[in-house]
Amino acid sequence: MATQYLTPFVVPGYEPPSPDPQTGEVRTKTDDERREIIWQMKQVRMVQEGMESPVAKAAISGAMGFAIGAFFSLMGSSFTIEDPFQRQQYEGMNMKQKARVIFGDMGKGMWRQGKGFGMVGALYAGTECVIEGYRAKNDIYNSVYAGLVSGAVLARNSGPRAMAFGGLGFAAFSAAIDSYMRRDTPDED
Template structure:
């Protein structure tokens, strides 16, 4: 244990001369130090709000596209609808039109899910960083803010209603699926 981990303590070892973990030799110190710096940099990046928001947005995009793909398979079950929309087309044209429509639907639904994921995860991370706590109030307040932002074009009543609905949904999900350790008393 080096004193640099505890502010105000004198280091036990000269910087750069700390003991190496078992299995490393003195010749490998530079490689070990580079590995430590890279690991620290990657950890900082993975803990950043921007990374979390982009990850949630990408996941939302993928899930939304998958849901749309699954639901679009039911759109072509009715032969009467298929006859009206694809009258006079060859088989390759019908397949091309069907895949283009599915792609548009996947993109639009995925984009919506991604926007919600990006917005919610970004707001929650900022609130959590500001409060320096990980509890249900972060998810409820970020749900309220995100719901209000998503309903902003429908008027003030819809902003409050959307915020309350998203906050309630966030609270239910948080209570049902996320288990947190109790806070430690000082």
């Protein structure tokens, strides 16, 4: 039979002993070392399960969305400083007063745009994770359905027609991005 080609199953902590590189002594693991290995494996498994939960994915996406939105706002605020129409509000101010007004406006804009990006990221990632868990599949339709729901939720204050168009637009965008991310890269061998 082909049993000689199968990978042997080894319980963690009960691996065959190997010689110590410094002394050359062959020693098996003690019961305390085995318990430590099993405890570490449980901790790793618990962290992995936590990172794959919808709450954790939504929180991470929301935080990253907040950071990206704040960064975009920061980059965009550099253009408003050089705006000739904005210069009129700074007339008669010394440098310290001008800096206080500019940095205050930057902070408000970063908070506002970061909050918006964070909300969109958390909503989409959480919805996609819940849909993936419900369908028990990992395919492109999860992102399309999540885009449809997220777009509709984001446009809920503008009426049913806007919800339909928002959902369809977000679903199309999600499908385009997900199909691009899932494509196979050509081998260059």
